[in-house]
Amino acid sequence: MSQTAEPTPTVPALDSIESIIEAFRERDYVCDRSLATAVFLGLRLGRPLLLEGEAGVGKTELAKTLAASLGAKLIRLQCYEGLDVNAAVYEWNYPRQMLEIRLLEARGEASRANAHDIFGPEFLIRRPLLQALESSADGIPPVLLIDEIDRADEEFEAYLLEILSDFQVTVPEIGTIKADKPPRVILTSNRTREVHDALKRRCLYHWIDYPTAQKEFEIVLARVPEAPERLAREVVGFVHRLREADLTKVPGIAETLDWAAALLSLGSRELTGEVVDETLGVVLKYEEDIRRIRGDTARTYLAEAGVAAGG
Ligand SMILES: Nc1ncnc2c1ncn2[C@@H]1O[C@H](COP(=O)(O)OP(=O)(O)OP(=O)(O)O)[C@@H](O)[C@H]1O
Numbered sequence: 001m002s003q004t005a006e007p008t009p010t011v012p013a014l015d016s017i018e019s020i021i022e023a024f025r026e027r028d029y030v031c032d033r034s035l036a037t038a039v040f041l042g043l044r045l046g047r048p049l050l051l052e053g054e055a056g057v058g059k060t061e062l063a064k065t066l067a068a069s070l071g072a073k074l075i076r077l078q079c080y081e082g083l084d085v086n087a088a089v090y091e092w093n094y095p096r097q098m099l100e101i102r103l104l105e106a107r108g109e110a111s112r113a114n115a116h117d118i119f120g121p122e123f124l125i126r127r128p129l130l131q132a133l134e135s136s137a138d139g140i141p142p143v144l145l146i147d148e149i150d151r152a153d154e155e156f157e158a159y160l161l162e163i164l165s166d167f168q169v170t171v172p173e174i175g176t177i178k179a180d181k182p183p184r185v186i187l188t189s190n191r192t193r194e195v196h197d198a199l200k201r202r203c204l205y206h207w208i209d210y211p212t213a214q215k216e217f218e219i220v221l222a223r224v225p226e227a228p229e230r231l232a233r234e235v236v237g238f239v240h241r242l243r244e245a246d247l248t249k250v251p252g253i254a255e256t257l258d259w260a261a262a263l264l265s266l267g268s269r270e271l272t273g274e275v276v277d278e279t280l281g282v283v284l285k286y287e288e289d290i291r292r293i294r295g296d297t298a299r300t301y302l303a304e305a306g307v308a309a310g311g
């Protein structure tokens with residue numbers, strides 16, 4: 001039976017700053033030139049990119065968007081306190097090894113068996129870092145996202161430094177496993193502590209700031225396309241005013257998007273004082289912040305943000 005080849009979706013080369021902006025845009029990620037330049041250089045120089053910024057400014061999403069744009073697999077290592085090699089690189093599959101020993105015993109081969117019979121690659125549980133070194137074998141190197149590195153312990157950071165220098169891991173029982181093509185690496189940090197200079201030196205660095213009102217407006221239109229422009233503008237204006245306020249936790253882009261979506265589902269097409277009061281919990285997540293803003297302050301902010309109806 002003759003078959004016409006399915007057209008494969010084209011994967012852009014991402015060989016210029018413009019092509020990155022465009023490819024990200026197609027995936028609803030609004031990327032300004034300075035960030036696109038950092039991504040471009042990371043790809044071109046084969047260096048990890050360390051992204052720092054407040055919560056919810058689009059660090060994690062950038063890695064996902066990059067993987068999608070490259071047609072590459074995304075491998076994510078979420079960091080936390082106590083993260084160790086067993087969880088990050090590899091672990092022996094003990095139950096499977098035990099089973100193998102039982103089988104060898106049952107076949108009467110246990111006495112002739114040696115370590116290789118139970119310490120082979122098939123008994124390894126591959127954790128994200130090892131996966132990232134091995135999965136480049138099928139062509140496109142994966143995007144390795146090492147998310148929230150500031151939450152991991154410093155010893156882990158030192159270990160990571162080694163992996164990011166050589167893109168290889170040594171498993172004593174098997175040998176050294178080296179990536180054919182090194183993965184594209186994105187590290188993120190919320191800066192709860194400083195990342196060490198040694199690790200920073202390996203990376204290109206970019207600070208993602210809260211977006212300008214114009215950029216955030218574009219993000220809302222991209223992510224909540226049903227939102228009328230007026231509502232999008234008002235929501236962004238109000239959130240920007242909130243970011244200047246003295247709050248326990250100022251809203252990130254995620255909250256702006258949630259708010260726009262929430263307002264839409266309530267059928268609100270514009271912001272009024274009443275609507276703000278009723279929905280503040282979507283944007284502010286601390287009771288004291290909500291209490292501070294609700295009421296008169298909300299109305300003042302609406303006026304300052306240039307929202308006509310004070311309601
Ligand atoms: N430039 C952008 N374009 C489109 N959407 C964006 C952009 N930046 C952020 N977002 C959206 O905002 C939300 C938060 O982004 P993300 O989770 O990447 O933030 P983060 O910086 O990783 O935050 P955290 O530090 O809390 O993990 C996501 O829903 C994401 O889609």
Ligand SMILES: [Mg+2]
Pocket residue numbers: 059060061147188
């Ligand atoms: Mg994140």
